[in-house]
Amino acid sequence: MVKVLLVGEAAREHAIAEAICRSNYDPKLYAVMRLRNPGIDSLCKVTGGEVALGNSQDPKFVVETAKKFHVDFVFVGPEEPLFRGTADELEKEGIPCIGAKRGPAELEMSKAFMRRLMWKYRIPGRLRFKAFKNVEDAIAYIHEYAESVALKPARQAGGKGVKVIADLQAYLTSEKTHVKREHAKAIHEKYMKDYRDIDDRILIEERVEGPEYTLQAFTDGRTVKPLPLVQDNKNAFEMDIGPETGGMGSIAGKGMFLPFITEEEYRKSVEIVKNCVRAVEKETGEKYKGIVSGQMMCTASWGPTIIEFYSRLGDPEAVNVLPILKTDMIEICEAIIDEKLNKIKLKFENVATVVKCVAPKGYPEERNLAKGHPLYVDVDMVKKLGCKVYFASTDLQPDGKIISGGSRLVEIFGKGKTIPEASKKVEACIPYVWLEDGWGVFHRSDIGSEQLLEKRIEQANLIRAVYKYRARKGLIGKTIEWIPKKGKIVIET
Numbered sequence: 001m002v003k004v005l006l007v008g009e010a011a012r013e014h015a016i017a018e019a020i021c022r023s024n025y026d027p028k029l030y031a032v033m034r035l036r037n038p039g040i041d042s043l044c045k046v047t048g049g050e051v052a053l054g055n056s057q058d059p060k061f062v063v064e065t066a067k068k069f070h071v072d073f074v075f076v077g078p079e080e081p082l083f084r085g086t087a088d089e090l091e092k093e094g095i096p097c098i099g100a101k102r103g104p105a106e107l108e109m110s111k112a113f114m115r116r117l118m119w120k121y122r123i124p125g126r127l128r129f130k131a132f133k134n135v136e137d138a139i140a141y142i143h144e145y146a147e148s149v150a151l152k153p154a155r156q157a158g159g160k161g162v163k164v165i166a167d168l169q170a171y172l173t174s175e176k177t178h179v180k181r182e183h184a185k186a187i188h189e190k191y192m193k194d195y196r197d198i199d200d201r202i203l204i205e206e207r208v209e210g211p212e213y214t215l216q217a218f219t220d221g222r223t224v225k226p227l228p229l230v231q232d233n234k235n236a237f238e239m240d241i242g243p244e245t246g247g248m249g250s251i252a253g254k255g256m257f258l259p260f261i262t263e264e265e266y267r268k269s270v271e272i273v274k275n276c277v278r279a280v281e282k283e284t285g286e287k288y289k290g291i292v293s294g295q296m297m298c299t300a301s302w303g304p305t306i307i308e309f310y311s312r313l314g315d316p317e318a319v320n321v322l323p324i325l326k327t328d329m330i331e332i333c334e335a336i337i338d339e340k341l342n343k344i345k346l347k348f349e350n351v352a353t354v355v356k357c358v359a360p361k362g363y364p365e366e367r368n369l370a371k372g373h374p375l376y377v378d379v380d381m382v383k384k385l386g387c388k389v390y391f392a393s394t395d396l397q398p399d400g401k402i403i404s405g406g407s408r409l410v411e412i413f414g415k416g417k418t419i420p421e422a423s424k425k426v427e428a429c430i431p432y433v434w435l436e437d438g439w440g441v442f443h444r445s446d447i448g449s450e451q452l453l454e455k456r457i458e459q460a461n462l463i464r465a466v467y468k469y470r471a472r473k474g475l476i477g478k479t480i481e482w483i484p485k486k487g488k489i490v491i492e493t
């Protein structure tokens with residue numbers, strides 16, 4: 001028997017829990033959760049484990065729970081417990097942890113740390129950036145810098161607060177400067193106000209565009225084992241419009257690649273992630289052990305380019321890959337702990353997968369309106385239709401009712417020979433999810449559709465043609481600017 005404590009309560013953790021419970025090592029699952037996720041709760045009961053309700057972000061509470069249940073190891077799902085040193089505190093007590101320690105987890109927590117690291121070690125796929133410790137300096141820089149930029153909180157803030165502004169029309173320069181200035185203030189006052197664990201407040205990066213994708217991987221600090229590529233869809237509404245969310249659904253193709261990412265681009269992406277894992281150890285003196293995920297974009301500047309890193313599996317991206325993982329999850333975890341990941345071969349079903357999230361109206365910007373609604377999911381019907389339900393921001397009550405927690409409700413997983421086939425399967429399940437008090441729900445029906453897939457492929461082909469041309473001219477990783485009276489200037493990045 002192997003006792004495992006899982007930290008976290010989202011759909012990602014439900015998928016992790018299910019993968020652990022498929023193990024041949026007679027797993028006994030325990031969980032630390034703020035809300036009682038119905039799926040995780042059920043798996044704990046089936047295996048003879050228990051749920052401890054409490055602050056899953058509190059390292060002290062996690063350690064106390066791990067000791068109480070005498071677990072063999074802890075698997076931390078979300079990022080915040082890692083940022084707060086949960087893995088460090090567990091190590092002090094001799095309890096192994098799947099999850100990066102506080103130092104290496106800064107790769108995700110501080111976007112400025114990540115950018116500086118990539119520049120210091122000359123890792124391909126890096127972007128020009130400036131980090132600011134106060135809003136006044138950021139605003140002063142914005143007044144001088146007229147180019148297209150991305151403004152971000154310097155810390156991971158749950159995927160919120162990113163604004164991309166293109167300066168393409170000269171006659172709108174003053175208006176766009178105003179937008180940049182106001183958003184810099186919003187980052188400082190709204191998205192960063194609760195965080196005091198890093199000095200940098202605002203990050204300004206060069207703007208890039210292209211198809212995004214996520215490369216998730218297991219690592220023991222020496223070996224990096226990548227999972228199949230996944231593309232998340234962040235915008236709330238169809239055809240990529242609306243506010244950014246934690247992700248409204250995601251797609252993965254058969255094998256390790258996406259239809260719009262080539263094998264060469266995949267291999268370059270893996271090498272970038274490996275280089276960053278090595279660089280983190282050089283910089284912090286600590287091995288990066290656990291999960292590392294590169295949120296990437298295929299750009300005209302580099303081809304594969306890092307937008308940000310995760311110190312955990314993506315959500316919903318984890319739900320694409322864990323249900324089709326054939327390798328024993330506990331074997332993977334023990335190999336990470338023992339630094340023997342090189343002996344593990346990851347195997348997956350050779351299928352395409354699609355995940356669609358169903359969210360309550362009010363998400364993502366008015367989450368208080370999205371809370372407290374009774375949820376109904378016909379799990380049996382979803383299963384009959386060939387799909388699976390993974391519970392997200394939901395709270396199982398003593399009377400058996402499931403109440404919405406304010407974020408995404410469920411993530412529905414489907415697989416097929418092609419992405420559109422899997423998408424149609426999932427779409428057929430959507431009518432079997434609703435809120436019993438009549439409050440509205442929404443989802444994106446276009447995720448995995450042929451139309452959206454063709455759009456991604458067309459965009460990727462256009463970007464690829466540009467960066468291949470730049471590669472032939474020796475311009476990868478270089479920026480060309482025209483300065484009056486001086487002419488063309490090539491800037492090494």
